[in-house]
Amino acid sequence: MVKECGIFDHSQILLEKMTPGVFLTSAAGGKRNTMIIGWGGIQVVWNRPLMVVYVRHIRATHELIEKSGQFTISVPTEKDLSAEIKTCGTRSMRDIGDKFAYCKLTPVPGRRVDVPIIGECGLHYECRVLLKQELQSEAIPDFVKKRFYPKEAYHTVYYADIVDTYLYDGGR
Ligand SMILES: Cc1cc2nc3c(=O)[nH]c(=O)nc-3n(C[C@H](O)[C@H](O)[C@H](O)COP(=O)(O)O)c2cc1C
Structure with a gap:
């Protein structure tokens, strides 16, 4: 079911799938949630590979990451999950509740974090936040603003240690 792989082995797939979007899943205090991200990726910082993600402070996901300091990234590889991506990328947990139930996505327990992965996806990263940085209004160019x-x-930028990476064939 699970095939071990190195952090960089499939990083090209991760980057390619950022458009149309990959699942960022979070959990804390008995709640779990997944949203779509299109910005971020793996960067080498302080001599270690880190997952860098941009999460706006208004997201329900932001609240959960702030509480637990953990998240998973699940990348669709084989299955067409465009309908689920649309829902999880436009609807908030605050409006529709448990998106796993709403979208019939399978939560599979993480191996190294207390956050599930998306069972329908083939490539997974489990992450623990090392550092966060709030984007400062005055530092952002006007045209970007x-x-x-x-x-x-x-956005809050989260730099997270990648504590596990693997392929999961439940994603087929
Ligand atoms: C293709 C795509 C990429 C997205 N990328 C991001 C992103 O990088 N950061 C972010 O904060 N929101 C992003 N979003 C928006 C969130 O996924 C969306 O607002 C989601 O409903 C938030 O869910 P939540 O409130 O339950 O956390 C993206 C949406 C789509 C469709």
């Missing part, structure tokens, strides 16, 4: 932050819903 106008286009991406008209309502001042700035």
Whole structure:
């Protein structure tokens, strides 16, 4: 079911799948949630490979990551999950509740974090936040602000250690 792999082995797939979007799943206090991200990827910082993700502070997901300091990234490989991506990328847990139930996605327990992965996806990263950075309004160029932050819903950038990476064939 699970095939071990190195952190960088499938990083090209991860980057390619950022468009149309990959699942970022979080959990804390008995709640679990998944949303879609299109920005981020693996970077080498402080001599270690880190998963870097951008989550706006208004997201329900933001609240869960702040509480637990953990998340998983699940990348669709074989199955067409475009309908689920649309729902999880446009609807909030605050409006529709448990998106796993709503979208009939399978939560599979993480191996090294207390956050599930998406069983329908083939490639997974389990992550623990090492550092976060709030994007500062005054540091953002005006044209970027106008286009991406008209309502001042700035991103928090999370730099996270990748504590596990694997392929899961439940994703077929
Ligand atoms: C293709 C795509 C990419 C997205 N990328 C991001 C992203 O990188 N960061 C972010 O904060 N929201 C992003 N979103 C929006 C969230 O997925 C969306 O607002 C989601 O409903 C948030 O769910 P939540 O409130 O339950 O956390 C993206 C949406 C789509 C469709």
